[in-house]
Amino acid sequence: MSAAVTVLVPARGEAAFLAIALASLRLQTFVEWQAVVVAVGEAARAAAQAAIGDDSRMRIMDVGEGTELEALARAAQDVRSEFACVLDGDDALEPDALAQLHAMLAAHPAAGMAYGRHVLVDAGGRMLGLGPLCELPYSRDGLLLDFMTGPLRLFRTAAFRDAGGYDIGTADAADYDLCLRLSEARDIVHAPRVVYRRRIHPQAPEVARWSEGIEARYRAFVAAVKRRGLDAKYDIALEIDSWHILQPLKPFGGAGKLR
Amino acid sequence: MPLPLVSIATPVYNTARFLPAALDSLLAQDYPHWESLMWDDGSTDGSSEIAVAYAARDPRFRLLGNGRNNGVGIALSSALAAATGDYVGVLDGDDILEPDALSSMVGFMRERPQLGMAYSQYTEMDEEGRPMGLGGRFRKPYSPYALLVDFMVYHFRLARTDAYRAVGGFDASMDVSADYDFCLRMSERYPVEHLPKSLYRYRIRHNSISQGSRLRQVKASFAAVQRALERRGMTHSHALSLGIRARHVLRPKAPRGGEA
Numbered sequence: 250m251s252a253a254v255t256v257l258v259p260a261r262g263e264a265a266f267l268a269i270a271l272a273s274l275r276l277q278t279f280v281e282w283q284a285v286v287v288a289v290g291e292a293a294r295a296a297a298q299a300a301i302g303d304d305s306r307m308r309i310m311d312v313g314e315g316t317e318l319e320a321l322a323r324a325a326q327d328v329r330s331e332f333a334c335v336l337d338g339d340d341a342l343e344p345d346a347l348a349q350l351h352a353m354l355a356a357h358p359a360a361g362m363a364y365g366r367h368v369l370v371d372a373g374g375r376m377l378g379l380g381p382l383c384e385l386p387y388s389r390d391g392l393l394l395d396f397m398t399g400p401l402r403l404f405r406t407a408a409f410r411d412a413g414g415y416d417i418g419t420a421d422a423a424d425y426d427l428c429l430r431l432s433e434a435r436d437i438v439h440a441p442r443v444v445y446r447r448r449i450h451p452q453a454p455e456v457a458r459w460s461e462g463i464e465a466r467y468r469a470f471v472a473a474v475k476r477r478g479l480d481a482k483y484d485i486a487l488e489i490d491s492w493h494i495l496q497p498l499k500p501f502g503g504a505g506k507l508r
Numbered sequence: 509m510p511l512p513l514v515s516i517a518t519p520v521y522n523t524a525r526f527l528p529a530a531l532d533s534l535l536a537q538d539y540p541h542w543e544s545l546m547w548d549d550g551s552t553d554g555s556s557e558i559a560v561a562y563a564a565r566d567p568r569f570r571l572l573g574n575g576r577n578n579g580v581g582i583a584l585s586s587a588l589a590a591a592t593g594d595y596v597g598v599l600d601g602d603d604i605l606e607p608d609a610l611s612s613m614v615g616f617m618r619e620r621p622q623l624g625m626a627y628s629q630y631t632e633m634d635e636e637g638r639p640m641g642l643g644g645r646f647r648k649p650y651s652p653y654a655l656l657v658d659f660m661v662y663h664f665r666l667a668r669t670d671a672y673r674a675v676g677g678f679d680a681s682m683d684v685s686a687d688y689d690f691c692l693r694m695s696e697r698y699p700v701e702h703l704p705k706s707l708y709r710y711r712i713r714h715n716s717i718s719q720g721s722r723l724r725q726v727k728a729s730f731a732a733v734q735r736a737l738e739r740r741g742m743t744h745s746h747a748l749s750l751g752i753r754a755r756h757v758l759r760p761k762a763p764r765g766g767e768a
Contacts, residue, residue: 393756393758394755394756394757394758395756459752460723460726460727463723463752463754464720464723466754466756467754467756470756474758479758481761482760482761483758483759483760483761484758484759484760484761485756485757485758485759486714486756486757486759487722487754487755487756487757488754488755488757489722489723489726489752489753489754489755490752490753490755491726491729491730491750491751491752491753492657492750492751492752493656493657493658493729493730493733493748493749493750493751494657494748494749494750494751495656495657495733495746495747495748496746496747496749497745497746498744498745498746498747
């Protein structure tokens with residue numbers, strides 16, 4: 250029999266981060282969970298084995314060949330629990346994360362997904378601040394403009410499946426694309442509590458693949474606008490502002506000479 | 509003493525709708541000592557034929573290139589490699605020079621022979637050429653240091669040809685940031701000054717750049733500054749990072765038939 254919540258944990262091979270991620274899962278006040286670590290590659294598999302130890306609530310999924318998204322999509326198809334969520338192997342849950350989101354879905358039977366606020370941390374775990382979009386009010390239309398629903402989301406598994414699950418053709422924007430599709434069929438609710446620590450480091454997708462992410466999210470936006478029939482009334486565009494930030498490494502002495 | 513010759517490079521790539529106005533603005537200059545170095549970058553919209561017609565009409569226009577699309581970096585560097593003038597500048601194929609652009613810039617630089625380059629103000633116009641007011645980039649004060657974070661040396665630029673060549677000219681490998689990269693190198697070797705006079709009309713074309721091209725430009729500009737920091741020995745003392753904001757935009761469509 251499956252636990253109430255299946256937590257899918259994509260792991261990329263950074264053993265220290267994965268150990269923190271799984272430790273945060275073990276500290277959950279909500280205990281009816283099981284975890285599936287989706288480890289792509291030998292390094293990730295070895296890190297997962299070390300981090301799981303003899304914890305019977307966690308197992309490693311044999312993903313075979315393919316991309317991380319393909320493996321995650323397959324793992325999601327196998328979920329038998331009533332609820333599912335994704336804990337990135339680089340990140341960590343706050344102790345009441347599952348409890349908060351589970352309570353939100355219990356209180357809103359029509360909702361297909363719940364999400365909370367998150368904070369950003371660096372590779373060393375130091376707090377960088379509140380996630381940039383997570384305080385924006387959620388609306389189905391607002392989601393077209395701002396991806397505020399994440400990064401921790403608890404799905405009703407049935408709603409996840411009805412929305413079509415992950416589309417492996419939307420790499421770099423798979424979560425956004427999924428949220429857009431789910432928002433078109435079901436309510437989404439927001440728990441106004443910090444439930445997640447998102448780790449920003451040089452290999453994190455939002456750093457290493459920032460431009461691919463911008464383009465992929467725009468494609469998902471365009472597809473959603475067309476699905477919703479809004480393209481008859483609205484012109485669509487992507488506006489990009491950029492700026493260079495140059496900071497002295499030693500601001501009060503010894504910095505490079507200003508000319 | 510003869511008046512100096514000004515070489516103006518114009519990449520010719522799919523701007524047939526606007527190219528005649530750009531080339532006519534050269535013909536309308538109150539300073540006749542110029543050569544136009546048009547680089548045929550493989551247009552498919554008849555732009556090359558327009559350039560050929562201008563070259564047949566006035567020997568100051570020269571059409572160069574092999575008709576293949578090589579990108580703006582190669583177009584600019586190749587066109588200006590053929591320059592015979594004392595000064596070099598760039599006129600984009602969809603923009604316009606004010607009638608006194610060359611005379612004003614040449615006069616400004618002759619009075620300041622120490623300068624490697626000067627730049628003016630510009631105005632913006634829409635696709636139909638309607639004025640949209642004074643541009644904004646040049647408003648930030650210039651310094652070689654400030655140029656690392658703001659590309660304020662924009663537009664119209666005129667460089668002394670010997671200074672242009674001494675700093676290596678446009679580097680074709682820098683692709684869409686070839687002009688920014690060049691200005692950074694110029695700022696490291698020669699004084700640069702601003703002429704506060706509007707001499708260039710820059711056309712705002714909403715659909716001219718795809719999001720892929722815009723992101724390519726952002727990356728290329730960042731790479732140009734990273735190279736500048738290495739040249740200037742600043743990589744150990746300064747940290748450079750890129751701020752980026754991408755917005756999905758929904759705009760109500762204009763009513764059919766236009767407004768009364």
